[in-house]
Amino acid sequence: MSESTITQELSAQRQQANTTRAASGPSVKLLSLPGVVPPDAVFGPGGKLLARHGYDVGLEPPPLLPDAAGRAVQALGLADAIEHTLDSTAGVFLSRKHLSYGVRRLLGWLDRFEGDSWEQRWLASGADLAPRTWRDGVEPQTVPAALRVAVNALMMARVLRPSYGWQLTSGAGAHQPQRMLQAHEAEMLERMRALPAYRLALLRHQADAEACLSRVLIRTGRRLDQLQGEHLLHYADVVRTSGRNRREHLAWELLVALGPFAGEPVTLRAAWSAKGNTRQHSVETLVDRYGVPPGGVRDLLVEYLRELKPSMDYGSLEGWAYRLVRLFWWEVLQINPAQTDLRLAPAVATQWRERLAVTSDGRPRGEVHSVLFAVRGMYRDLAEWSHDELGRWGPWVAPCPVSRHESKAASKGKSP
Template identity: 35%
Template structure:
């Protein structure tokens, strides 16, 4: 069975056709995997010498012997497949389509030649370390994302752009991203791209990240599709160049206005607050639909902050004194006169209050997880319990999707 290296799966292709990634710069589109590269065209003996000489972890004599034995078994099997290079033989073998069960095909080949041993599964997995680390083959995302042994990915990082990965680790430390699981997941996603596309970290494009997210959504069901730390690390370390979107969610809004475009409708004067609102709304896009996002933008950008700027020119802090907060709540509770229509009470003012309350609470909670990014914005919430009727406050199991926390004052609020 031959698999077309250039063609994505039907689901991914259909999703790409239905999605308008308007914010992917023209020079940052998806890289098409090249069908031929020098490692996959290497002759067998030089390939073995080079692959086994790579500085993998665990280079004890038994480990090296197991890797060598497994690599030889894999190359023997691949040599028996049609194709003029190792990648073509890998694709022709059909093993890629089996995902985690890929070992069944080379094991069947070994059985048919009376070479089977009870330790073949371990040998084959260990033999895949130099095969991937040496960039001899480049499996597709369907295979990579269903691959269980994460040590294959960590071994790849040891021998491919180790300096680049070390720089990303250092950036995590410098930006107080200490979560071991999140960091490992981010590095694994970058590793997937490099295994699939080749090259170094600096060669990764925004389009590559978008393509990976499509693949994760299609092939993984572990609830981790919305984790975009890997993109943030690449953007913050300059991989995408100046002017690139700072958040992957902003890139992936399909055919709709980005949070930045929605906020900029309201011409907010304070640039730091404008950027904060863009970042906040961008992070919330994973939880809300587009209509709700527009409502949140109007509540926070127009009815809350723009109103404050109009009545307090030069304001630049979310920390509002009692008089400022009370005056704003009084103003926003009334729809101004328009034409022949007199002023009237704003019937949905509780939605505005709840949106502002959730904004302050989210900042307080997120600051605990990512203080470098959010802690400077933590401030007492101007909304109190008596500002909204009890029936409008979100309760467990019945709160609107756009409210991310219970309608209680956050712990940073004064009593």
């Protein structure tokens, strides 16, 4: 298909979209738009929970700085955005002709959606909520490989800033880090690669560090010398809570050595535990970060943790959420995806305790006792609170899957 034919198609589609917008009226604009991508499924074909996305999928990117390279790009029309992307990535990807095909298809599709910027249209399309399946919603018969190249080019050209969850899961940016850093940070990249910490690191750790920095540059829209510790801490948190290996430690140490993080602790581990680290998530995020699907128990966990919040510090609340949401409820859904309440069948409770005893890589879990204690505490609290607020807590009262004997042993730190 020639470029002129594609351009004519996009023009006709845009005109049709504008006609639909005008006819539908303000109150139903978004609902009238065709092609919104449905979010990725939570459960796989076998009924098991799929690997979790990062909890920031579908959320707006952080505000752009006044001098950000991508600020002016967001106001470009379709034709100018295409030309900007092709010009700014010239020689980086395939030939201009092949790149043009995918970029025109993808931007033409996004141009149908409401928004004052390309980033807003990306979110309105639903693509960010569907890292695994977003390509299925774009133009029919568009070659998937062309879309992968196109979205990489759009990220490099500062047109799109997908969430970390999307970048980590979609697989679209497999070769993006070196390209992104070379295109925008060639001098800093050369200095970074000359640092002793970089040169002595394993090759996979070097690649992980560059991938980390590339994703942070894409998401924040900043330069390396504009990054702050908060930005890398946020990325590290998304990686950690989505069940992936934490591989951003070298990136932190390199930024300390390069200068942007000169005032920060020398290691990421020290930064996490630094006194005065006030970065906190809402209770909703503490629950949703572990990828549990919407439902009554998810809402109950939010309400329960919200009740506990005034009586504990943030670190304790975060640990409580990890035990109840990730190590209890998420594991229960792995065993029985149809579970909708806290009343576990004996077989489910037994399997949960067996799964709890070992980590995902088969090692004995060291925090079994604290999890058992937290779970029994929640069941006990719900039963007690139901006497005062029956309508709120009563429906969730159920036999506890942790026996009194196990609870006593857990409270003493002994094996039940």
